[in-house]
Amino acid sequence: MRIDQKYQKITLAWLLCIGLGFMTYQLNYTPTKSFVGFWSGQSAVNYGDHSLSIKMQLVVDDAKSESARLIVNFEPNEKNASTFHTNVTSNIQILNRSGTEMTFSLTEFNYTNKKALEAFIDRELPSKGVVISGVSWATSKDEIFLYLTLPFGEKMGVVLRRHN
Amino acid sequence: MSKLTLEPPVYLIGEYYYSPTSGVVSKKRVLTRLRAKESALLNALIDHFPHILSREQIVKELYENTYATDATINQLVKRLRNVMDDDLRSLIRTIPKQGYMLTVEPKCLEIHYGTQTIAQKYIASEHKLIEPITANINDLNRINTVDSPSQNETRFRIFNAITVMGAILSVVIGYALGYAFTYSPRYLEQMTESEATQLSINELSLTPTVIVDSEKNTLAIHLISEGETVHCSYQDKITLCE
Numbered sequence: 001m002r003i004d005q006k007y008q009k010i011t012l013a014w015l016l017c018i019g020l021g022f023m024t025y026q027l028n029y030t031p032t033k034s035f036v037g038f039w040s041g042q043s044a045v046n047y048g049d050h051s052l053s054i055k056m057q058l059v060v061d062d063a064k065s066e067s068a069r070l071i072v073n074f075e076p077n078e079k080n081a082s083t084f085h086t087n088v089t090s091n092i093q094i095l096n097r098s099g100t101e102m103t104f105s106l107t108e109f110n111y112t113n114k115k116a117l118e119a120f121i122d123r124e125l126p127s128k129g130v131v132i133s134g135v136s137w138a139t140s141k142d143e144i145f146l147y148l149t150l151p152f153g154e155k156m157g158v159v160l161r162r163h164n
Numbered sequence: 165m166s167k168l169t170l171e172p173p174v175y176l177i178g179e180y181y182y183s184p185t186s187g188v189v190s191k192k193r194v195l196t197r198l199r200a201k202e203s204a205l206l207n208a209l210i211d212h213f214p215h216i217l218s219r220e221q222i223v224k225e226l227y228e229n230t231y232a233t234d235a236t237i238n239q240l241v242k243r244l245r246n247v248m249d250d251d252l253r254s255l256i257r258t259i260p261k262q263g264y265m266l267t268v269e270p271k272c273l274e275i276h277y278g279t280q281t282i283a284q285k286y287i288a289s290e291h292k293l294i295e296p297i298t299a300n301i302n303d304l305n306r307i308n309t310v311d312s313p314s315q316n317e318t319r320f321r322i323f324n325a326i327t328v329m330g331a332i333l334s335v336v337i338g339y340a341l342g343y344a345f346t347y348s349p350r351y352l353e354q355m356t357e358s359e360a361t362q363l364s365i366n367e368l369s370l371t372p373t374v375i376v377d378s379e380k381n382t383l384a385i386h387l388i389s390e391g392e393t394v395h396c397s398y399q400d401k402i403t404l405c406e
Contacts, residue, residue: 010327014334021338025346034349043403138349139374145352145385147394147405155389157396157405159382 031097032068035060039144043158044077047121051077056146056158058092068092070106074117084116106132123152168195175210178255178268180248182206189248201226202244209256210270218263357383369393 039058044051055073074086089110096103111117111125118124134148142162150156171185181190187203189196198206204226208217223232226240241256241264250256257267354374355363365386368375372387385396396405 010330013327014330017331017334018338018341021335021340022342022345023338024335025339025342029342029346031349041403042401043405137352137372139352139354139382139385140380141349141351143382145372145374145396145403147387147389147396155394155405157385157394158403159385159396159398159401161401 030064030066031102032060032066032094034138034141035144036062038163039160040163041146041158041160043156045150045154045156047154050120052120053077054156054158056160058160066094068104074120076120084113084120086111086113086117088112121152126151168197170195172273174273176271176273177210177266180255181273182210182270184210191249196247198247199243201240202247205240205244209264209266213266213270216259216263216265221263352385354380365393365395369395 037060039060040056042053042055044053046052053075055075057071057073058068059071060068068091070088070090070092072088074088076083089108090106091108092104092106094102094104114125131151132148134146136144136146138144139159144160145157146160147155147157168188169186170181170183170188170190173184175182175184179191182188184203184207187198187200189198189206205222208222208225212221219234219237222237222240226232227236241258245251245253245256248255255267257265259265352372352374354376355368357375357377360368360373360375368386369388372385374382375384375386377383382398384398387394387396394405396403
């Protein structure tokens with residue numbers, strides 16, 4: 001059956017529009033989109049007979065930039081211990097994403113009151129950054145779970161909840 | 165609104181076909197229906213051709229038992245000229261102080277319906293000075309069935325509107341397909357406490373499992389890390405892993 005050339009052109013234009021819509025979504029989409037916002041959680045790690053409280057705040061920026069900031073606050077977990085506060089801030093950059101998995105790195109560590117933390121854990125932290133590795137999962141729309149290995153091999157899990 | 169058709173008898177006046185029966189004029193396949201008075205005036209002009217149709221005759225034939233001023237007649241003639249694109253007054257001529265007349269001889273078409281012929285000679289006899297000429301009704305019908313520019317324009321606009329709407333809809337469909345074919349976050353498997361008690365820690369840890377209460381609040385998470393099972397409890401917003 002011969003189809004009028006005009007209708008062929010219109011059909012082709014519509015198909016191009018479908019492709020355009022598809023590409024528009026793909027270009028605007030990033031896996032971090034679902035996680036944009038402010039997240040926080042708390043955990044504790046044992047160092048011998050000491051227990052260190054770790055409060056973690058994660059700020060995932062606008063999805064387009066695919067970046068985030070991590071703010072970690074350290075303080076003694078025991079009430080009778082001498083109080084100190086150490087803060088660490090770092091940027092998070094997405095390195096790779098494949099399917100539902102993302103790989104990211106922590107950069108630009110910035111400590112405040114680093115010495116107090118080193119005294120508490122009785123170890124010296126590396127002067128140029130620290131090596132932290134781990135994995136994380138989304139447990140629900142507003143909750144993620146991080147399981148990390150800290151610089152001296154300490155394991156730490158923390159549930160971060162989204163705050164609106 | 166009834167369909168515009170040229171019904172017999174049909175006159176040819178210059179470039180115009182005119183049907184006094186349906187009150188329709190046609191030029192270059194554009195059909196226009198005249199108003200009753202316009203049609204009556206054109207009929208009078210045809211009847212009086214080649215003589216002048218005076219204002220008194222117009223009043224007598226068109227406005228019997230009613231009242232018509234010169235302005236009324238002027239307005240009527242102006243409307244008829246407008247319909248027939250006679251801006252130059254080359255078709256309906258004004259004879260000062262006398263009246264109006266057609267400048268072109270109206271010719272009555274003798275209509276043929278296929279093999280059947282309808283004699284139009286009575287029209288010729290009625291309009292004594294008009295010589296009947298022949299025309300095929302199919303030709304006239306062909307004229308009738310051709311769309312006028314305004315109809316074509318309307319169809320063109322509808323076609324364009326549909327094309328544009330289709331394009332917009334296509335973009336939306338494409339966007340929806342983009343959403344459908346994109347990975348969305350996969351959440352860890354959730355299990356209630358009662359379900360979890362039926363499984364061992366090892367089984368729970370094989371794939372990270374979240375233990376939730378009846379309100380779907382996280383209570384604990386089981387996972388395997390470097391070959392060891394890890395149990396993380398979540399209470400008072402603090403996570404503790406063992």
